[in-house]
Amino acid sequence: DGGITQSPKYLFRKEGQNVTLSCEQNLNHDAMYWYRQDPGQGLRLIYYSQIVNDFQKGDIAEGYSVSREKKESFPLTVTSAQKNPTAFYLCASMGSRHQPQHFGDGTRLSIL
Amino acid sequence: AQTVTQSQPEMSVQEAETVTLSCTYDTSESDYYLFWYKQPPSRQMILVIRQEAYKQQNATENRFSVNFQKAAKSFSLKISDSQLGDAAMYFCAYRSARGGGGADGLTFGKGTHLIIQP
Numbered sequence: 073d074g075g076i077t078q079s080p081k082y083l084f085r086k087e088g089q090n091v092t093l094s095c096e097q098n099l100n101h102d103a104m105y106w107y108r109q110d111p112g113q114g115l116r117l118i119y120y121s122q123i124v125n126d127f128q129k130g131d132i133a134e135g136y137s138v139s140r141e142k143k144e145s146f147p148l149t150v151t152s153a154q155k156n157p158t159a160f161y162l163c164a165s166m167g168s169r170h171q172p173q174h175f176g177d178g179t180r181l182s183i184l
Numbered sequence: 185a186q187t188v189t190q191s192q193p194e195m196s197v198q199e200a201e202t203v204t205l206s207c208t209y210d211t212s213e214s215d216y217y218l219f220w221y222k223q224p225p226s227r228q229m230i231l232v233i234r235q236e237a238y239k240q241q242n243a244t245e246n247r248f249s250v251n252f253q254k255a256a257k258s259f260s261l262k263i264s265d266s267q268l269g270d271a272a273m274y275f276c277a278y279r280s281a282r283g284g285g286g287a288d289g290l291t292f293g294k295g296t297h298l299i300i301q302p
């Protein structure tokens with residue numbers, strides 16, 4: 073079945089450590105997105121990529137980095153510069169612009 | 185920038201009854217998409233219904249329907265014959281239709297927690 077796989081489901085970060093969240097899709101979608109969800113909040117856009125080897129900052133990109141070396145993969149790195157990384161992170165992809173975004177199951181990141 | 189407002193942090197409804205969730209948005213664009221997503225305790229984001237702004241007809245998906253008022257910038261979700269499985273957070277979201285740049289990203293409201301009373 074086609075879909076979006078995020079791993080791990082739960083992740084813990086120590087102070088000063090970078091961590092990477094994985095997002096893989098087999099839907100053959102060009103566009104991929106990373107969102108952050110805080111308690112009592114909607115999702116906010118961190119980064120997006122419309123094509124391989126190209127990505128752009130969203131609304132809250134500070135302290136995060138991404139890469140898009142393959143169409144299927146869009147990993148997100150939470151760097152030590154992100155001072156409040158505890159949140160739920162959702163990856164999404166989209167085929168044509170007339171279609172809705174499809175979401176993965178998310179990764180919950182916590183601080184040790 | 186576009187904004188999406190959901191003014192009801194929590195709603196409660198009796199099983200089998202009808203409930204309406206409110207959403208308003210602010211945009212200067214004329215062409216866009218609106219969505220309702222459901223997020224159950226599993227935290228999955230599940231698309232419930234979508235509406236293209238250029239379509240005057242309100243979208244319907246089984247027990248779910250919307251009341252889209254473009255001039256008022258209002259996009260409410262009606263759930264008929266509420267079921268226990270409808271209990272979840274519901275998010276209203278906006279996406280520009282103009283394409284390019286960050287326009288494809290979704291702008292979300294803060295959500296409405298829907299409780300179904302048996």
